[in-house]
Amino acid sequence: MLGVGLALLALRPVAAQANALNFLVWEWGISPDVVRAWTAMTGIAINQIVFDNGDRRDLLIANVDAPIDLAVVDSAHVQAFGERGLLLDQAGLPLPETSRSEERWRGMCGRYGVPYSWGNTGIVYRADRMKVAPQSWGDLLKPDLALAGHIAMTDDQEELLAAALNFMGRPMNSGDPGDLRRAFELLRAQSPAVLTYGLPSTAQTRRDVRGQIFIGLGGTGDQKTLNMAGAGTETWRFVTPREGAMVWTDCLVVLRRTRNPGMAERFVAFLAQADNAAANAMFLRQPTTNPHAAALLPARMREDPQIYPPADYPILYRGPFPTDSLPLRRHILSALLAIHDAQ
Amino acid sequence: MTLSRRALAVLFPIVLLGHILAGGAAYLGYRHALVTQNRARLQQNLSQLQNAYADYASLDSQLLYVVRNSPAFLTFVDESDAEYRTRVLAIGVQDSLQSLVPNDGTSVSCSVFQSDGKQIFYFDNGADPFQRLGTRQSAFAQAVLNDDVASRSGLVTEGDGTTYLAMAAKVLARTGGVGVAGPQPDQSVVMQVAVRPRRFETIRDTMAREYGAPVALTDLPPASHGELSASIRLAAGLYAQETPSVAYLRGPLTRFAAVTGLFVIVLSVVSVSVLMALVRRYIIVPVEELDRQVTAITENRRQDIDVPDMGEVGRLAANVRLLHGQLTRSLRQIRQLYETDLVTGIGNRIYFNDKLDQFYQLSATTGRPLTMLFIDLDNFKQVNDVHGHRTGDALLEAVACALSAAVRDATEDGAEAMGTVARLSGDEFTALIMADPRSTVVRALIDAFLLKFRGGFQVDAASYPVTASIGVATAPGDAGTPTHLLWCADHAMYHAKAAGRNTVAFYADLPRDEAAGGAPERGVMPEERGRAMRPPLPQAAGPAV
Numbered sequence: 001m002l003g004v005g006l007a008l009l010a011l012r013p014v015a016a017q018a019n020a021l022n023f024l025v026w027e028w029g030i031s032p033d034v035v036r037a038w039t040a041m042t043g044i045a046i047n048q049i050v051f052d053n054g055d056r057r058d059l060l061i062a063n064v065d066a067p068i069d070l071a072v073v074d075s076a077h078v079q080a081f082g083e084r085g086l087l088l089d090q091a092g093l094p095l096p097e098t099s100r101s102e103e104r105w106r107g108m109c110g111r112y113g114v115p116y117s118w119g120n121t122g123i124v125y126r127a128d129r130m131k132v133a134p135q136s137w138g139d140l141l142k143p144d145l146a147l148a149g150h151i152a153m154t155d156d157q158e159e160l161l162a163a164a165l166n167f168m169g170r171p172m173n174s175g176d177p178g179d180l181r182r183a184f185e186l187l188r189a190q191s192p193a194v195l196t197y198g199l200p201s202t203a204q205t206r207r208d209v210r211g212q213i214f215i216g217l218g219g220t221g222d223q224k225t226l227n228m229a230g231a232g233t234e235t236w237r238f239v240t241p242r243e244g245a246m247v248w249t250d251c252l253v254v255l256r257r258t259r260n261p262g263m264a265e266r267f268v269a270f271l272a273q274a275d276n277a278a279a280n281a282m283f284l285r286q287p288t289t290n291p292h293a294a295a296l297l298p299a300r301m302r303e304d305p306q307i308y309p310p311a312d313y314p315i316l317y318r319g320p321f322p323t324d325s326l327p328l329r330r331h332i333l334s335a336l337l338a339i340h341d342a343q
Numbered sequence: 344m345t346l347s348r349r350a351l352a353v354l355f356p357i358v359l360l361g362h363i364l365a366g367g368a369a370y371l372g373y374r375h376a377l378v379t380q381n382r383a384r385l386q387q388n389l390s391q392l393q394n395a396y397a398d399y400a401s402l403d404s405q406l407l408y409v410v411r412n413s414p415a416f417l418t419f420v421d422e423s424d425a426e427y428r429t430r431v432l433a434i435g436v437q438d439s440l441q442s443l444v445p446n447d448g449t450s451v452s453c454s455v456f457q458s459d460g461k462q463i464f465y466f467d468n469g470a471d472p473f474q475r476l477g478t479r480q481s482a483f484a485q486a487v488l489n490d491d492v493a494s495r496s497g498l499v500t501e502g503d504g505t506t507y508l509a510m511a512a513k514v515l516a517r518t519g520g521v522g523v524a525g526p527q528p529d530q531s532v533v534m535q536v537a538v539r540p541r542r543f544e545t546i547r548d549t550m551a552r553e554y555g556a557p558v559a560l561t562d563l564p565p566a567s568h569g570e571l572s573a574s575i576r577l578a579a580g581l582y583a584q585e586t587p588s589v590a591y592l593r594g595p596l597t598r599f600a601a602v603t604g605l606f607v608i609v610l611s612v613v614s615v616s617v618l619m620a621l622v623r624r625y626i627i628v629p630v631e632e633l634d635r636q637v638t639a640i641t642e643n644r645r646q647d648i649d650v651p652d653m654g655e656v657g658r659l660a661a662n663v664r665l666l667h668g669q670l671t672r673s674l675r676q677i678r679q680l681y682e683t684d685l686v687t688g689i690g691n692r693i694y695f696n697d698k699l700d701q702f703y704q705l706s707a708t709t710g711r712p713l714t715m716l717f718i719d720l721d722n723f724k725q726v727n728d729v730h731g732h733r734t735g736d737a738l739l740e741a742v743a744c745a746l747s748a749a750v751r752d753a754t755e756d757g758a759e760a761m762g763t764v765a766r767l768s769g770d771e772f773t774a775l776i777m778a779d780p781r782s783t784v785v786r787a788l789i790d791a792f793l794l795k796f797r798g799g800f801q802v803d804a805a806s807y808p809v810t811a812s813i814g815v816a817t818a819p820g821d822a823g824t825p826t827h828l829l830w831c832a833d834h835a836m837y838h839a840k841a842a843g844r845n846t847v848a849f850y851a852d853l854p855r856d857e858a859a860g861g862a863p864e865r866g867v868m869p870e871e872r873g874r875a876m877r878p879p880l881p882q883a884a885g886p887a888v
Contacts, residue, residue: 055434059438181473184472184473323426323429327433330437335472338468338470
């Protein structure tokens with residue numbers, strides 16, 4: 001929250017520039033090469049406002065004073081903002097066929113979003129620290145004693161509880177208080193072994209935990225970010241647990257309050273181009289939503305189980321979570337943080 | 344009762360009473376100090392309670408003020424779409440609150456109620472995510488909605504006994520300002536912040552345990568309940584009062600009373616012991632010593648009294664000694680008068696009887712013979728008749744003087760001889776000599792005495808024709824008892840008279856049948872038996888007067 005606030009303050013003078021777009025995106029959520037190509041082509045700079053937590057991202061989008069032109073938003077959250085009138089309708093955006101994503105992704109992003117990338121939740125781990133690669137959520141949620149103090153769990157309540165619920169064989173987006181109570185008990189039992197609650201890729205940059213994380217809850221492509229800090233040694237791996245995973249798709253949305261909607265939509269179209277989408281996918285180490293872009297990817301990447309989850313693994317497409325369960329889900333997270341702080 | 348007991352009977356109650364009074368005063372002083380000290384401590388505890396309450400109330404107030412003025416909250420309450428509000432905006436309010444809550448374990452909850460009473464937000468920073476706002480806290484918040492107040496704060500205790508310090512305030516939607524008084528169902532929401540005042544509760548519980556009575560919370564200033572009761576104002580319309588149980592001071596007071604009582608007893612015993620030692624040394628022992636000495640004097644084991652050199656006892660001893668001296672002298676004079684014949688100045692019959700017993704005992708003890716002379720003057724009546732009683736008395740005095748001189752002279756030279764004289768009655772005299780009757784001592788005495796009568800007895804240059812008839816008897820030779828001895832001597836004297844007067848007759852020389860006949864009963868004196876028992880006097884002519 002504080003980080004986002006500081007980012008906003010830093011953004012204000014930039015926002016005054018007419019030839020720039022303020023882009024709300026995950027940290028390392030876009031290929032620098034693609035951004036450079038865009039700026040070279042259009043002369044429009046891309047100011048990246050980064051986030052690492054979906055709830056806080058949503059707050060920024062909801063804050064009408066936040067000078068954001070476009071954003072990467074999880075498909076599960078797009079519809080609400082669109083209906084709220086915060087987003088421009090993308091249904092009429094003329095995208096060529098080669099820029100169009102698969103129907104399933106377009107359906108998830110709806111009329112207010114253009115599919116950007118997809119991936120699934122899973123486990124990131126250090127291959128040099130784990131003799132046996134994790135295969136199950138149990139390896140993370142009921143860890144060996146040796147992993148105590150080396151675990152990073154995300155502070156995104158949706159993904160955190162989804163992992164626990166999935167491990168327990170319950171629907172990952174369950175709003176049932178009983179399910180959530182059991183998930184909380186599981187996570188509470190795990191909490192003494194947890195080093196920190198935060199995305200492993202973000203937590204790794206903190207001085208106090210750097211080098212101590214061996215395993216964590218992450219998403220497709222997080223191993224790339226983690227390995228970027230490894231000075232060329234790619235020790236981080238990503239694995240989809242055999243119990244299954246939650247599949248998300250991120251959508252590009254243009255905020256209605258942008259002062260340059262045309263340029264913003266042009267940037268969306270630029271990113272949707274097959275070549276740019278492929279370049280981005282390779283940078284992100286995430287699957288692309290565009291089949292034309294996918295065709296451009298090397299076979300090694302298309303066959304990489306770290307990027308494309310095994311076809312026979314159960315998956316759940318991430319959709320809107322029951323609204324009435326949100327206070328409890330957030331409360332579970334804050335309780336875990338309180339318990340962890342008390343330890 | 345002895346002096347020591349009297350002294351103890353006097354001293355112990357006085358000392359004990361004094362110490363009890365002192366102990367009582369000490370107890371009252373201690374109690375006063377204890378009450379004062381505990382009242383100060385109680386006030387201090389209440390001040391701590393007040394400070395703790397103020398801290399939590401301040402936290403409530405700050406959280407309420409800051410959060411309700413935060414953009415996140417204003418956006419939240421301005422939003423009419425409940426779903427959107429929950430999905431997107433609620434996390435902002437939660438973040439605002441969490442960024443403000445001190446990271447010291449303080450439990451804080453925040454809830455928001457719509458004007459229709461529906462709760463639209465709840466969050467707490469506790470470790471139990473399933474915790475919901477308690478019904479009484481909820482009622483507390485809803486009461487603000489319905490009452491003509493802008494805000495309210497107070498302690499709310501839930502059914503499980505957990506207490507919260509809640510502060511609820513009306514917030515006008517769209518402005519965030521404090522709602523104007525009165526229900527405005529369409530515009531106002533109520534925001535309530537509640538903290539769990541653990542430190543306040545801890546102090547309260549500690550006080551309740553320590554004082555044995557709960558800290559009472561009242562709306563009105565409480566009346567005092569006893570000297571140790573104290574109260575303090577926590578907030579407007581909220582007062583805390585602690586009235587310790589009666590048992591609270593009982594412990595230390597009982598201990599103090601026990602120690603003081605023991606001390607009083609020990610001190611009393613020690614004091615009385617010291618006092619008794621001093622009294623004994625300076626009063627009782629001298630008095631006892633005086634008593635011993637007086638007793639010894641009365642028992643003839645002592646002659647005089649030592650006078651100690653100290654105050655009243657010394658004076659008492661001196662006075663007793665003086666009194667004793669005077670008594671002794673008076674007794675001696677009385678005895679002298681009692682035993683002295685007034686006419687002759689020598690011992691009388693009483694004196695004689697006493698001496699006879701003494702000499703007889705001495706003789707029986709030592710084995711030395713005792714000789715008795717029984718002397719009767721011849722023709723004395725004629726002197727009396729012719730010259731008058733005065734002359735007769737002078738004659739008797741002169742005879743006594745001569746007899747004394749003769750005995751004195753006779754016994755002076757003899758180292759072992761001793762003797763005494765007495766006038767029995769009329770013209771009868773006796774002399775007792777511790778010597779054999781045939782000894783030269785007795786012989787010389789008789790001779791010297793009879794010599795005085797030769798040619799008339801000389802008194803003041805006048806000569807009177809009296810002579811002396813002397814009977815001599817001895818013990819144990821003649822008699823086995825003092826009375827018998829007197830009788831024998833008397834009997835011999837009559838023989839001397841019968842033999843012609845002015846002569847001596849030894850009882851041992853009397854014919855046996857005469858000597859044995861008519862022996863007196865024991866203890867009967869010659870004159871008491873009557874003259875009838877005596878042998879008839881021979882009609883011999885006595886010396887011429």
